Amino acid sequence: MISVLQPVEVTNVPEDEILIICFNEVLPLGEGTLTIAFQGTLNDKMHGFYRSVYELNGEKKNMAVTQFEPADARRCFPCWDEPAFKAVFKITLEVPSETVALSNMPVIEEKVNGPTKTVYFQESPIMSTYLVAVIVGIFDYVEDFTTDGTRVRVYTQVGKSAQGKFALEVALKTLVLFKEYFAVPYPLPKMDMIAIPDFASGAMENYGLVTYRETALLFDEKHSAAANKQRVAVVVAHELAHQWFGNLVTMEWWTHLWLNEGFATWVSYLAADQFFPEWNVWTQFLEESTTGFKLDALAGSHPIEVDINHVDEIDEIFDAISYRKGASVIRMLQSYLGAEVFQKSLAAYIKRFAYSNAKTEDLWAALEEGSGEPVRTLMHSWTKQQGYPVVSVKLKDGKLQLEQTQFLSSGSTGVGQWVVPVTLCCCSYSRQEKFLFDGKQEDFDLSGLMECQKKDNFWIKLNVNQTSFYRVSYDEELASRLRYAIETNKLSAADRYGVLDDAYALCMAGKQKLVSLLHLIATYKDETEYTVLAHAITTSLNIAEMMAVAAPEELGSLKKFLIDFLEPFAQKLGWDAKSGEGHLNALLRGTLLTALAELGHEATINEAVRRFNVFLEDRETPLLPPDVRKAAYVALMQTVNKSNKTGYESLLKIYRETDLSQEKVRVLGSLASCPDPVVVREALDFILSPEVRNQDAIFLLRGVCSGAHEVAWQWLKENWDYILGAYSGTLLTYFVNITVSPLATDEKGDEAEEFFKSRTKASIARTVKQSIERVRINAQWVKSIKGEADLGNVIRALAHKQ
Numbered sequence: 001m002i003s004v005l006q007p008v009e010v011t012n013v014p015e016d017e018i019l020i021i022c023f024n025e026v027l028p029l030g031e032g033t034l035t036i037a038f039q040g041t042l043n044d045k046m047h048g049f050y051r052s053v054y055e056l057n058g059e060k061k062n063m064a065v066t067q068f069e070p071a072d073a074r075r076c077f078p079c080w081d082e083p084a085f086k087a088v089f090k091i092t093l094e095v096p097s098e099t100v101a102l103s104n105m106p107v108i109e110e111k112v113n114g115p116t117k118t119v120y121f122q123e124s125p126i127m128s129t130y131l132v133a134v135i136v137g138i139f140d141y142v143e144d145f146t147t148d149g150t151r152v153r154v155y156t157q158v159g160k161s162a163q164g165k166f167a168l169e170v171a172l173k174t175l176v177l178f179k180e181y182f183a184v185p186y187p188l189p190k191m192d193m194i195a196i197p198d199f200a201s202g203a204m205e206n207y208g209l210v211t212y213r214e215t216a217l218l219f220d221e222k223h224s225a226a227a228n229k230q231r232v233a234v235v236v237a238h239e240l241a242h243q244w245f246g247n248l249v250t251m252e253w254w255t256h257l258w259l260n261e262g263f264a265t266w267v268s269y270l271a272a273d274q275f276f277p278e279w280n281v282w283t284q285f286l287e288e289s290t291t292g293f294k295l296d297a298l299a300g301s302h303p304i305e306v307d308i309n310h311v312d313e314i315d316e317i318f319d320a321i322s323y324r325k326g327a328s329v330i331r332m333l334q335s336y337l338g339a340e341v342f343q344k345s346l347a348a349y350i351k352r353f354a355y356s357n358a359k360t361e362d363l364w365a366a367l368e369e370g371s372g373e374p375v376r377t378l379m380h381s382w383t384k385q386q387g388y389p390v391v392s393v394k395l396k397d398g399k400l401q402l403e404q405t406q407f408l409s410s411g412s413t414g415v416g417q418w419v420v421p422v423t424l425c426c427c428s429y430s431r432q433e434k435f436l437f438d439g440k441q442e443d444f445d446l447s448g449l450m451e452c453q454k455k456d457n458f459w460i461k462l463n464v465n466q467t468s469f470y471r472v473s474y475d476e477e478l479a480s481r482l483r484y485a486i487e488t489n490k491l492s493a494a495d496r497y498g499v500l501d502d503a504y505a506l507c508m509a510g511k512q513k514l515v516s517l518l519h520l521i522a523t524y525k526d527e528t529e530y531t532v533l534a535h536a537i538t539t540s541l542n543i544a545e546m547m548a549v550a551a552p553e554e555l556g557s558l559k560k561f562l563i564d565f566l567e568p569f570a571q572k573l574g575w576d577a578k579s580g581e582g583h584l585n586a587l588l589r590g591t592l593l594t595a596l597a598e599l600g601h602e603a604t605i606n607e608a609v610r611r612f613n614v615f616l617e618d619r620e621t622p623l624l625p626p627d628v629r630k631a632a633y634v635a636l637m638q639t640v641n642k643s644n645k646t647g648y649e650s651l652l653k654i655y656r657e658t659d660l661s662q663e664k665v666r667v668l669g670s671l672a673s674c675p676d677p678v679v680v681r682e683a684l685d686f687i688l689s690p691e692v693r694n695q696d697a698i699f700l701l702r703g704v705c706s707g708a709h710e711v712a713w714q715w716l717k718e719n720w721d722y723i724l725g726a727y728s729g730t731l732l733t734y735f736v737n738i739t740v741s742p743l744a745t746d747e748k749g750d751e752a753e754e755f756f757k758s759r760t761k762a763s764i765a766r767t768v769k770q771s772i773e774r775v776r777i778n779a780q781w782v783k784s785i786k787g788e789a790d791l792g793n794v795i796r797a798l799a800h801k802q
């Protein structure tokens, strides 16, 4: 007999985002149906069920879009909104007849009824609420089928479907690759991917209906840059990886978010490397590790497996620890276990937990079974405690002495200890050794391997090809031999990167002198690999930023040294692409010219302005291809000041006239790169105007000129209440991080502490703490630079040497 019960009380608990439904009798055991009538608003916050605005034939239109991860499905419909409560979804929508309605599953029937129509979707397989999606709007699409028959579409704004072709090609290949890699077919009957004009993150892996920012999905043959192309390929691969890792097998709770994000990040490089081997993406991957290293060197970092006690805490975990450290420790494990064993064990894991949920522990168990190696013990030390080690290496009486300590950017020593998969090579990549180092300090007798240690050109490199997540500190002798190995081109690109990155981090922590870091940078004068040179550039610009605070009187000489270092590369590359030249040259050209412009290199700035003026008259001119546009914009902004703002206004004109998101982002990224603080203020205010979509604010903020961080901080304080009302989730945390972290005095650190004392809330607490810690670290570095007595002489000597 069916009994119908009415609740006696329904209470909404907004602070916990739950609904309590009370009945005045105990509910009978067994299955029941809960019927709830509800309504909501289509919000404009880019979370839950929201509206995005687009133009169709010159008219503004609304589209309806969902973004549910991590916990906003509840804003659309009542549900048990946690990843472990999987359910099937059968969705029906009533929408305007002229629109396209999309959801996770294919449409089974549409009934038009005058101005509206009812669209019925097929029932989904069992899945988590955060992956449900619904979209209603007017779109075009391109379509194709994978070799095994899955229909794939890329939806775009009307008239822009050609820009979806590149992503479509990548998606077709990726779906086939992952089907083989995971040894499980793609679980749904179709895959739709769609560009959304207002989108909080980069992309979202909704099951069968992946949503993207326009910049992460669309590629325009004429106006997109090589960097844009790579971004599209990597993001598509990342989201499609989630269809297995995340959607089919889902983390049990947000503590295991890294399983989703770390894994998808790692495997997206695996895919990109297959399809575009000439991009050397595994070398580029080192930038992911570096970003992970940086965050994880803070006392305010967190373990990869992190306790989540309240819904407010989830957004902040979509950070460099879950993504980049997560991906890096997966890479470390894969290279320790071997590619084949790793893949087989993963496939077993996917099969075992398909249509269900898993924990970190479950992945380790599968890998331990598949490999016979002590995966659990090894990996617990990396995922259950925060931080990572620096391994100090000394050569003593022919023996290698290793010691591990927790690395912290503040220079203090943490208490952590790890099981470190050490690899090392000696004089050549054919002489390698690997072992697990789990002690605090140990001597290793490697006389066999180190036969070559008597030779003049002896060198030794740990963490071969930088596949593991630890830093290395060499004693002086070994460090100087490594410099020699770099000069004589004995090291792989990844190892050249690693030596520089470790030296930079150690210098920042006060463990090495800045002068020796500068000497090291000079050894990269013949660098050939994009990622390594780009990293040398970033490092150099960071040093210049600190010098501006620590020793402004030496900044001129430092800039001269850096310009002399970079100029030969720029001369070789030129402004124009050589016919048939590779992807990495295109990336390098943009990075180099932007850096030279930022350093105030006159020849670069003049040439940029010349080309820009032609471009302003003719957007199709070959003089300013997309790969160098950002550089030209930044260069132009170096010529702008409060009494001559023509350049700034020309850039706004380009911004207003283009309908390509990537072009808008290039302009936004350059507007605040002006040395004049008055112009920077004006640019910052532009963020708040209706002309900039909320999703794009951070690009302008990130472009703030290195001398204007205090201007940006002042601006943030003045506009905080507005920002707090307009932004939420990860976007809000970016405002804090980007604005506060670059400050470099204790006074500013105190100011930030004071400011956020009364303004902090659970959803930004972690970011505030980390950003202030970064200020303290910068301030300390500044002090230690000030204490380097011979610094001025060395910089001047370097500046006149080349």
Ligand code: BES
Pocket: 069, 070, 201, 202, 203, 204, 205, 234, 235, 238, 239, 242, 261, 264, 265, 315, 318, 730
């Ligand atoms: N699942 C995320 C999207 C997301 C991010 C949802 C933050 C909720 C909060 C998606 O798979 C993702 O990781 N997107 C990345 C792009 C990726 C290529 C690193 C992003 O949005 O930056």
Ligand code: ZN
Pocket: 238, 239, 242, 260, 261, 264
């Ligand atoms: Zn992801």
